[in-house]
Amino acid sequence: MSTASDRPVIGFVGLGHMGGAMAARLLGAGYEVHGTSRTRARAEELIAAGLRWVDGADQLAKTADVLITSIPDDAALQLVADSITPALSGGQVWIDMSTVSPQASREVADRVLAAGAEFLDAPVSGSVPQVRAGTLTIMVGGDETAYHRVEAVLGELGRPTYIGGNGQGLALKLGINISLAVQVLAMAEGLLLAERSGVDRELALRVMTASPIGSPMLQAREPLLLDLPDEAWFDIRLMQKDLVLALETGRTLAVPLPTATSADEILTLARALGYERRDIAGVFEVLQRLSRH
Numbered sequence: 001m002s003t004a005s006d007r008p009v010i011g012f013v014g015l016g017h018m019g020g021a022m023a024a025r026l027l028g029a030g031y032e033v034h035g036t037s038r039t040r041a042r043a044e045e046l047i048a049a050g051l052r053w054v055d056g057a058d059q060l061a062k063t064a065d066v067l068i069t070s071i072p073d074d075a076a077l078q079l080v081a082d083s084i085t086p087a088l089s090g091g092q093v094w095i096d097m098s099t100v101s102p103q104a105s106r107e108v109a110d111r112v113l114a115a116g117a118e119f120l121d122a123p124v125s126g127s128v129p130q131v132r133a134g135t136l137t138i139m140v141g142g143d144e145t146a147y148h149r150v151e152a153v154l155g156e157l158g159r160p161t162y163i164g165g166n167g168q169g170l171a172l173k174l175g176i177n178i179s180l181a182v183q184v185l186a187m188a189e190g191l192l193l194a195e196r197s198g199v200d201r202e203l204a205l206r207v208m209t210a211s212p213i214g215s216p217m218l219q220a221r222e223p224l225l226l227d228l229p230d231e232a233w234f235d236i237r238l239m240q241k242d243l244v245l246a247l248e249t250g251r252t253l254a255v256p257l258p259t260a261t262s263a264d265e266i267l268t269l270a271r272a273l274g275y276e277r278r279d280i281a282g283v284f285e286v287l288q289r290l291s292r293h
């Protein structure tokens with residue numbers, strides 16, 4: 001199955017925003033990439049760039065050494081697992097780079113291990129620009145030897161770090177995304193307070209992001225907080241999906257998540273006001289609309 005250069009053949013499932021960009025990067029790095037997704041039309045550019053299309057994830061389990069999935073949620077992961085797992089011949093490593101619940105991921109890991117293959121959760125922090133630049137933060141859970149077998153592949157996409165057993169990459173990813181939501185919300189609150197006190201919004205933002213609370217993420221979002229674009233970098237719907245996964249995990253482990261709970265409520269409100277597909281910086285406009293003018 002390996003290519004002449006002895007690099008593993010990659011089988012990709014889910015060629016959307018993230019998966020499509022990852023497959024393109026691996027093709028660009030010289031890997032042989034086979035792939036499938038729900039909608040073939042979305043993959044035409046990749047096929048033109050050399051991706052070998054197959055009909056169905058089960059086909060990939062027969063031709064690829066390393067399977068990579070980048071799919072929306074637990075339900076999609078279970079569907080794909082139903083297709084892939086019976087077709088595994090053993091020895092392959094399946095890397096799931098989706099953001100799903102640690103519990104669903106561990107359940108799939110058990111099935112894959114029972115079929116004689118390896119399963120790693122490898123969720124990412126960063127978006128399409130970071131995939132293209134190869135600078136994703138990648139947190140990996142699962143067997144450490146299996147991780148080392150695919151470290152070079154993950155290294156093409158970003159900076160992978162081995163975290164621990166199955167589900168632990170995801171637990172850390174959910175932890176990071178609590179801060180993503182809460183930081184944006186706290187910044188929006190402070191900014192509105194300053195603006196309604198008469199401070200110019202642009203000036204307030206510049207000083208706030210240059211102050212000790214200006215994380216790299218908040219610094220990058222400065223233009224979006226000034227003028228919310230139509231095209232999201234990371235939309236409110238996906239942000240809430242991750243917060244809900246964190247809240248469910250917190251409930252299971254009896255870990256209170258008070259700021260994640262507040263942020264979740266504001267995201268529900270944002271969706272009710274029509275901001276579902278807008279960037280998370282849209283919480284500033286939501287608070288503006290709720291406050292006295």
Ligand SMILES: NC(=O)c1ccc[n+]([C@@H]2O[C@H](COP(=O)([O-])OP(=O)(O)OC[C@H]3O[C@@H](n4cnc5c(N)ncnc54)[C@H](OP(=O)(O)O)[C@@H]3O)[C@@H](O)[C@H]2O)c1
Nearest residue numbers: 014015016017018019037038039070071072076098099127
């Ligand atoms: N976008 C980001 O910035 C970002 C950042 C970090 C993590 N993530 C996570 O990465 C994952 C992918 O996100 P994304 O933004 O790339 O989403 P996306 O653009 O919606 O891509 C998901 C892809 O999976 C395909 N798919 C869905 N169900 C499938 C199935 N059963 N079998 C095969 N293919 C299936 C979809 O097909 P269709 O084309 O038919 O919809 C789509 O191409 C998510 O878990 C997300 O939370 C995203």
